[in-house]
Amino acid sequence: MRKLIVKALKKPFTAVVFALIVGFILGAVALAVGGYDPVRAYNYLFTGVFSSTNRMMQVLVDAVPIIFTGLAVAFAGKTGLFNIGADGQFILGQITGAVIGYYVPMPPVLHPVFILLCAFTIGGVYAGLASWLKNRFGIHEVISTIMLNWIAYYFMIFIVNMKSVKVPGSQHSPEILSSAKINFFSREFRSTEEGMSFVDKYPLLKPFVQTDAGYAIILMIGVSVLLWVILKYTRLGYELRAVGYNRFAAEFAAMPVKRNAILSMFISGGVSATGGALLVMSTSYYITMLGASEGYGWDGIAVALIAGNHPIGCIFAGLLYAGLKFGGLEIQSRMRAPTEIIKIMIGVLVLFIALAPALPRLAERLDRKE
Amino acid sequence: MKQDPIESDVSAREPYAVEMTGISKSFGKLKALDKVDLRIRKGSIHALLGENGAGKSTLMKILYGLYTKDEGEIKVRGESVDIRNPKQAIKNGIGMVHQHFMLVQNMTIAENIVLGSELTKSLGRLDHARMNASISEFGKQYGLEVKPEDLIMDVSVATQQRVEILKALFRGVDILILDEPTAVLTPQEIDSLIVTMRRLVEDGKTIILITHKLKEIMASSDYCTVIRRGQLIDTVRVSDVTEKELASMMVGREVKLTTEKKKATPGETVLEIKGLTVKDNRGIPQVRNLSLHVRRGEILAIAGVDGNGQTELIEAVTGLRKAESGEILVNGVDIANGQPIDSHKAGIRTIHEDRQKRGLVLDFEVGENLILESYKDHRFTGRLNCISWKKVNEYACGQIDKFDIRPADCAEQPVKELSGGNQQKVIIARTVEQEPALLLACQPTRGLDVGAIEFVRNALVEQRDSGRAVLLISFELDEVLDIADRINVIFNGSIVADLDPEETNEQAIGLLMAGGGQ
Numbered sequence: 058m059r060k061l062i063v064k065a066l067k068k069p070f071t072a073v074v075f076a077l078i079v080g081f082i083l084g085a086v087a088l089a090v091g092g093y094d095p096v097r098a099y100n101y102l103f104t105g106v107f108s109s110t111n112r113m114m115q116v117l118v119d120a121v122p123i124i125f126t127g128l129a130v131a132f133a134g135k136t137g138l139f140n141i142g143a144d145g146q147f148i149l150g151q152i153t154g155a156v157i158g159y160y161v162p163m164p165p166v167l168h169p170v171f172i173l174l175c176a177f178t179i180g181g182v183y184a185g186l187a188s189w190l191k192n193r194f195g196i197h198e199v200i201s202t203i204m205l206n207w208i209a210y211y212f213m214i215f216i217v218n219m220k221s222v223k224v225p226g227s228q229h230s231p232e233i234l235s236s237a238k239i240n241f242f243s244r245e246f247r248s249t250e251e252g253m254s255f256v257d258k259y260p261l262l263k264p265f266v267q268t269d270a271g272y273a274i275i276l277m278i279g280v281s282v283l284l285w286v287i288l289k290y291t292r293l294g295y296e297l298r299a300v301g302y303n304r305f306a307a308e309f310a311a312m313p314v315k316r317n318a319i320l321s322m323f324i325s326g327g328v329s330a331t332g333g334a335l336l337v338m339s340t341s342y343y344i345t346m347l348g349a350s351e352g353y354g355w356d357g358i359a360v361a362l363i364a365g366n367h368p369i370g371c372i373f374a375g376l377l378y379a380g381l382k383f384g385g386l387e388i389q390s391r392m393r394a395p396t397e398i399i400k401i402m403i404g405v406l407v408l409f410i411a412l413a414p415a416l417p418r419l420a421e422r423l424d425r426k427e
Numbered sequence: 428m429k430q431d432p433i434e435s436d437v438s439a440r441e442p443y444a445v446e447m448t449g450i451s452k453s454f455g456k457l458k459a460l461d462k463v464d465l466r467i468r469k470g471s472i473h474a475l476l477g478e479n480g481a482g483k484s485t486l487m488k489i490l491y492g493l494y495t496k497d498e499g500e501i502k503v504r505g506e507s508v509d510i511r512n513p514k515q516a517i518k519n520g521i522g523m524v525h526q527h528f529m530l531v532q533n534m535t536i537a538e539n540i541v542l543g544s545e546l547t548k549s550l551g552r553l554d555h556a557r558m559n560a561s562i563s564e565f566g567k568q569y570g571l572e573v574k575p576e577d578l579i580m581d582v583s584v585a586t587q588q589r590v591e592i593l594k595a596l597f598r599g600v601d602i603l604i605l606d607e608p609t610a611v612l613t614p615q616e617i618d619s620l621i622v623t624m625r626r627l628v629e630d631g632k633t634i635i636l637i638t639h640k641l642k643e644i645m646a647s648s649d650y651c652t653v654i655r656r657g658q659l660i661d662t663v664r665v666s667d668v669t670e671k672e673l674a675s676m677m678v679g680r681e682v683k684l685t686t687e688k689k690k691a692t693p694g695e696t697v698l699e700i701k702g703l704t705v706k707d708n709r710g711i712p713q714v715r716n717l718s719l720h721v722r723r724g725e726i727l728a729i730a731g732v733d734g735n736g737q738t739e740l741i742e743a744v745t746g747l748r749k750a751e752s753g754e755i756l757v758n759g760v761d762i763a764n765g766q767p768i769d770s771h772k773a774g775i776r777t778i779h780e781d782r783q784k785r786g787l788v789l790d791f792e793v794g795e796n797l798i799l800e801s802y803k804d805h806r807f808t809g810r811l812n813c814i815s816w817k818k819v820n821e822y823a824c825g826q827i828d829k830f831d832i833r834p835a836d837c838a839e840q841p842v843k844e845l846s847g848g849n850q851q852k853v854i855i856a857r858t859v860e861q862e863p864a865l866l867l868a869c870q871p872t873r874g875l876d877v878g879a880i881e882f883v884r885n886a887l888v889e890q891r892d893s894g895r896a897v898l899l900i901s902f903e904l905d906e907v908l909d910i911a912d913r914i915n916v917i918f919n920g921s922i923v924a925d926l927d928p929e930e931t932n933e934q935a936i937g938l939l940m941a942g943g944g945q
Contacts, residue, residue, distance in 0.1 A: 290816075292814060299791065
């Protein structure tokens, strides 16, 4: 029995499953201590996510931005850099989406493409700046990107607060033009006669019509695969990983370490900002005064952690994270549990999943002791 | 098996300091130790000899309570004991000094030694004056003099080792296990360590020495137990055997302790260094107006004690450090003050002294490490101008076979799982394959066992024979004398002598290394 457990723990996948189980058990303890029946709570959690295709699609839609920030953190992480500034880069992406989406009229397909290119570049340069500061002055990227987060945060508030931007009587910028929106079906379509009969005719497409699902999902999968291919198969990816694991050996093997550090952060920041622009183009349509405090970048750190910095893993980690958050809301509304309890539960789960990579080593120790 | 000589040396009434019987230990499928017996005579220096991974450290970690044994019995001073952790080991009078020291860098020597049993004044304030005085006195008693008030981070490695030994003695230990104690020391420091060990033994302590260096065993030990692949091979009186016999016992086959080579036929000059001065991080010149040259088809060895400018010289040649003045000409092109890429382009390839920091990406697979400097090569290019891992693995399998890297199916295994000797083979396979104009080998056999050393030295001679220039930087005099075609002695950042190995000897070079030539 013990041997079996040790063997199972050594495999990364079973380690994650094991961590999930332990996480759920401890999450249950947290719920019970708070005075809430964990069995009922988990029941709501699961039905909250899986009881309808619409709900599942909503989780996928919710997952897209944090998968992007997760990818950003993971990519930088693979190359030995800790991009804590994914949040700031994400915010710049949101600003880019909202501003160009409203002020620069363009034809439909071109408009989102142009926004994405701008967002990627702006986010990339912003993150690359942190790498440049490190190369030039030796300032650690963790410090500089945290500072840059605050600059982005207040910049967003500044932009929204501008007289020419803020919609009178509201706390947000004007809604972007419909040419910049990238949902499969527009929101208006849902409530039209035509839309309702369309859903009746094609029930399988219902979740595509009745949620904010859009091309962002396809782009998310594409970017994940692309980043994975870059890391695994290209020379650049090989160099970046070498620098990430051991920059001294990479330097000695005559790889351009400093240039790669900037490039890595550029890509990372670009990916994060893309996520921000996509959120504006598919869900929020504008930026708000308080929108900056939603912390997509921080969720991305958790996602990258769970995924062990693997780009494809980020998709699943993001879905898990978004699912927990979405299902958590269900517990909250059904059982009147305070947000804090839900957050503790999610926190415990994430903590244990984050510990999963350590489990194989733990198993080794267990094996050795016996 | 022959009769254990210790049995006949020890009188019946005197108990063994340590007696381990039938010790077995497995890690998963790997049998690390298989029914090993070990008897240690009180008041002796007993060497444990074996290749890397033979099981000698495992055996001692069991004695020190870091591992638990699968089966077997341990007696200390004739009494059966069950040691489950280092605390119990120390209670039983057993101490261990690890290869990697466990000292608090920003505390003083005295504070490190007394850690856990500090002397205090009223209100629990530390009594530094009394602690320093007692440590100073304590050190003198064993001939291990230290300055108690120095910070660990400011003192040399050799001093740190003394502190580790004192730490063990301070806790009342009388059986001392030293794990590869000389790996980090210079020749002089090794001599001084051996003197210390002798003195401790005269004082009634018992020392178990884990090592794979034959010379030190011959110079220091009374008995030697040889372990190979987890099996006890034999225990011998050191005075009864030769170095060569010990080597064959350890490796399990005949080993040549000297490298066979033809006379060198040097060609034109490949590397010429003229008046090079290099400063270290503190701005102190470590290489001072140094000049040397290496020709095709010869091995030039730079002999010298660690810290005489070798590190800065290597860094300047490989593009990691700026030169204050002077030229580094490779085939006539000056690469001083360049980047690593310039050194590479000039045809220099380096076996770095710190293979885990500079030579390998430990988390990379063996295949990935083998292409670390040639990943841009079209040989490894597949579809869409990407790296074809299939081609890399095929290449890696070929190299693994050619250079006898073990295990034989390690192409897709992280290089960190390989032994030190095999890691070095990976570096050599990679370096040699690129047919460098100049091969810079820095301490290429550091920490390797006899079998691997033989391999590395032969590889260097092969490189020379195929017409490359080889620059060897080594702190080990016998290595220098073994394979060099020409010896330059470095002292205080300058070359103080250019010698023909045929016309010199260890004593003469040793004197020059210590600055005696000036």
